[in-house]
Amino acid sequence: MQPCDTIGSHLCERLLAEGNDIICIDNYFTGHKSNIRHLLSHPNFEIIRHDIVYPYMAEIEEIYGDPLIHPQREDYWGHVNPLGIRSCYDEGKRCAESLFMSYYREHGIPVKIIRIFNTYGPKMNINDGRVVSNFIVQALRGDNITIYGDGGQSRSFQYIDDLIEGMVRMMDDTPDDFTGPVNIGNPNEFTIAELAREVISLTGSKSKIVHLPLPADDPQQRQPDISLARNMLGGWEPKIQLRDGLLKTIAYFEEVLSRGGIRR
Template sequence: MAKESSNGDQHTITRPPPTPSPLRFSKFFQANLRILVTGGAGFIGSHLVDKLMENEKHEVIAVDNYFTGSKDNLKKWIGHPRFELIRHDVTQPLLVEVDQIYHLACPASPIFYKYNPVKTIKTNVIGTLNMLGLAKRVGARILLTSTSEVYGDPLEHPQKEEYWGNVNPIGVRSCYDEGKRVAETLMFDYHRQHGIEIRIARIFNTYGPRMNIDDGRVVSNFIAQAIRGESLTVQAPGTQTRSFCYVSDMVDGLIRLMGGDHTGPINIGNPGEFTMMELAETVKELVDPTVQVKIVENTPDDPRQRKPDIAKAKGLLGWEPKITLREGLPLMEDDFRQRLAVPKKQNN
């Protein structure tokens, strides 16, 4: 049986999806949807859990090894009858009965994914294989949170989903960007070979409350530095660009992608593009105009520019971001001030 994929593109399915068990089949119509979120104790994962739990017809299972995530992010759900938290490493097989899988587990900040690159690539490859095996066994739909880093240091700008990327296969970032590229390949191979229902989101830089204060990513670094009265560390040359998406917009995009008819990959991100120097100046203006900005050394293979083309997300999912950077940064500042116990000065 050959059928076109839901995107109407060249991806051919060779087998129909596995039939859900009779109990789960009836549940689709009568009872709760059981949803697994891997990496559920992390930054995006915990916001996604919050949103999924708002629907009383959802049961949510969060799985995490707490490498970069924390139980604290999920504390309001622990003990809730529709919620379950499992300490588990996705590089090991997982046996649960679920209807949907949001597969987020993977360290995302460059300083963390470079800390143990072999573990990062195992998480991307073996972790994704395990979650696809689970999806195959139970007939669940699975969504992978891939990344704009699959475009590497892009030679096309803005980046469309059709662009194949410019990625260093042996660099210090490869455990992450090549790891996610293999994860995407595995998703499509399971889709074509076994008929698994897949969804792939290519996420562009996302920020918001609950990021680790010492996460190392640029927005969390600048906000924490400005609150502490330290210099903002702009990595040279400072003209490199990124496009920043607020976390509630991201979660909305992921849920629409999971619920829709399109496999993706689909870019989910905010097309507003800023140089790192512009970002530093904006944080300085909003948080503390007296802090200094200093140029520090950069790390190898840092992409020079990044901006999503979101025509597919708009057209196929009816999604576009709502929160601008100037609206999102103060929401993150409030959260960081609370956690750092540094109230805003009256004259700021």
């Protein structure tokens, strides 16, 4: 992750609040400096514009591809088309985990691997292309809400605060020789159509739902098995319900859109 993106900026805030010294490196490819601008004057915070890898592996659930096992445990190897339209994205996640584990085994470098399921919340980019931000922005603008396929495909949506809590526990509360991977996600499952209807309801939007062709290899189901997280991370489990998290995220995007989509 990068300190200026959604997840990284929230993690920086949490670690600073706990009294840690933070040195961040970011190439600004996916993040925005406005996400950490309020931290720049903090005496324990420093950011460097650069590109580097740090041995804390925050992967996403794409490693499972279009899973045949539901929900997905960490020992499930996934179901991925290595030549499909999404293959570079899926296989890239698998390759990254392999490299981390190779360095751990060969050189003893301590690593922690987590697998992040769909996460949303304030500080998301207005045009990042993810389903939650897409739906909210479309609803607030009164545009058509675009669903790919019939909307029956399911996802598990996790609010950013729950993810950060799990990440911190993974770093602080697990033994050095515990590498993971650990699923960090909300096991409550919703269809994409349900998400669209909820966003329309919470925003009071007049937006209509339109359906577009489903991209090839788009997964039909994604749901984490978080048994390992509960066992290894001190009983961690998500606390924020989808409705409550969406309301906070909607408020954030309302503010951004009121400034013409410009983040400060």
